[in-house]
Amino acid sequence: MKVSIYRYNPETDREPYMKEYEVDTGGKDLMVLDVLNLVKEQDDSLVYRRSCREGVCGSDGMNINGKNGLACITPLSLAAPGVLDGRKALILRPLPGLPVVRDLVVDMTMFYNQYEKVQPYLQNNTPAPAIERLQSPADREKIDGLYECILCACCSTSCPSFWWNPDKFLGPAALLQSYRFLADSRDQATDERLARMDDPFSLFRCRGIMNCVSVCPKGLNPTRAIGHIREMLLERAV
């Protein structure tokens, strides 16, 4: 099969280019990461991130035939119609909207900065009991669909609002994590958390495009979380 990969080495290339490879997959429905590993055996200068190879570490987010996803859990049959049977090339590009370091590796600094801005840690100033803090199953259920985020950046880098204002708009990943703590019955910093987002950019640049929902490899829904934060801000205002 044909694989077309975005290549750029800052030491030798003046500009990026697409390089074509021919890979023998034996007709198998491999994962995109397996295909990348086969290409690297041919050409060890190809660069990409990978770690767990099972969709939980979030290293190998990339743009696969136009859609962001994790290479390790995207089989060729789902990459795009025609890729598996060789009618179409597998096209791999770095996540959009972030500076490219080399080939498929992007500089994630802006993404991590937004994550850190939401103070992504539990805040509770009452003295801790000798055992765990109690939480009812119903309260615990409120953070399902939020805590599972793996910080792969597929969502934020598919979001046009994040492309425009990656420094001022927190982006879907960071907002999902913000809500993860707002929704946690053990957290006491609700007001401070909301106050920090009460400006035209941090949260309100979300235009409900929902690219984040359609690409999230863990099936999470940042748009819904953003909606909940909006409601909380509204209630706080009246």
Added chain:
Amino acid sequence: MSIRTVTFDAIVVGGGGAGMRASLQMAQSGFKTALISKVFPTRSHTVSAQGGITCAIASADPNDDWRWHMYDTVKGSDYIGDQDAIEYMCSVGPQTVFELEHMGLPFSRTEEGRIYQRPFGGQSKNYGEGGQAARTCAAADRTGHALLHTLYQQNLKNGTQFYSEWYAAELVTDARGHAAGVIAICIETGEAVFFKAKATVFATGGAGRIYSSTTNALINTGDGIGMALRAGVPVQDIEMWQFHPTGIAGAGTLVTEGCRGEGGYLINKDGERFMERYAPNAKDLAGRDVVARSMMMEILDGRGCGPNGDYVYLKLDHLGEEVLHTRLPGICELSKTFAHADPVKEPIPVVPTCHYMMGGIPTNIHGQALRLDGGHQGQAQHIPGLFAVGEVACVSVHGANRLGGNSLLDLVVFGRAAGLYIEEALRQGMDQAEPNSDDMDRATARLRRWDDSRSGESVASLRKELQTTMQNAFGVFRKGDLMIDGVKKVADLRGRIGEAHLGDKSKAFNTARIEALELDNLLEVAEATAIAAEGRTESRGAHSRYDYPDRDDENWLCHSIFDPKTKQLGKRDVNFKPKTVDTFKPKVRTY
């Protein structure tokens, strides 16, 4: 080679659960600490841990007792776990788990609002007399993810200085062998820097990538073991590799023991629940070594499933959709992706798969690395400046077989213990080892060797050959002649890897260079494993030999110690002296 030096009180190498628990402890104390990780910390392999963290917090059973957990762990270790260390882990455990909850770890809950605990393999009440216990604290089946993200968040809060995507290439020691820090490469720029510190903590994790089939992440290449062995530090019980009963056949991805804890069970091609024959009491929740061997016997006896009869099935559908989706949501996802089987409707094809390295750098309960003075049976001495925690260390709390859920506990208990010890030692004044130019040359030799390579075999092909050799000769069942042959093949590979070729010499984000450096470490781990496995002439825990089928307490109720300088196997006494409870004496181990 002149390189830049940066100086810290302490450095931690590795951003998994053990490394981040240690760095958190030190960051809170205000000492200048750096955490060096070859991946962004939440990409570390702890993230893949599923089922939970085993600990007697007395939620599922108000009468639970850490001493019962200790008994199970000693028995699980096949009696070569050190009882002082197991005592420490099991007794301090509840406090460390409550700390994690206070940090925000989103544990699943019981109706009373306490932490949810599920049954896991090898667990009992009342020292094996009270039936199955439920002692594994869980956040659904994503406990490792929840734990790792929580620790990262706390490190952010406490201002730990992260060096993410920096690769530690070599331990720097002075002429006396004291640790002075590490040489690490900034992956993004290719710059090599000397991280100088009074305390160097290895938290580099395991090395499952020495096998071709493993549940381990691609990054688990034994970097800490490789650095230690090259610096002359010995490794202990390195022949002890756990094969997890349930890796997805073909893909190798892990399916948590929690599936069997929740009531799933294994069946052969006749649909028989075969564990009833091998472990009449505990059945599917026997020790992992016992279950893995039973599965292999079914397969070897022709009762395996599938067209080639090379796997068995894990049956879960009888648990019902609701239990599966609330308790095991991640497994449902993984099974659909990698086995094309929806556990709600059909069983998952599974096979024993390399999972965990019980052996490692010998340490005491403070994480201080040890070496033996005077060779075999010598007195253990700590190596000034060097610490090891987590999977890279061998305290030893796992002995010859680790119990499920005990690895996450090991990480946080001993990461924390090392942090506490170093904090106190720094307060009292620790020496900084001062390497001279020869020491620095030695520590950077390997970087130059790859950069100077002009021709030779490729890293990918040599790595594949090494993995195949280990898979064939050092798997679930082992045999003397095959292992002798395996030792020879690994020795041959040492020569060839020493002359292998790195094609890409560029600086920026050169992962080919990192993979080459990792290959050196895989080789070190493989060689130590091969020699130690061939040398231990008995069967114990995960080490099971056709030619020595029985446990031999007379000769081998001890740790093995592999000395990298002589490449010989020595012995070290196991600790049978817990401080607050009576010794658990070796018994025949049945489930």
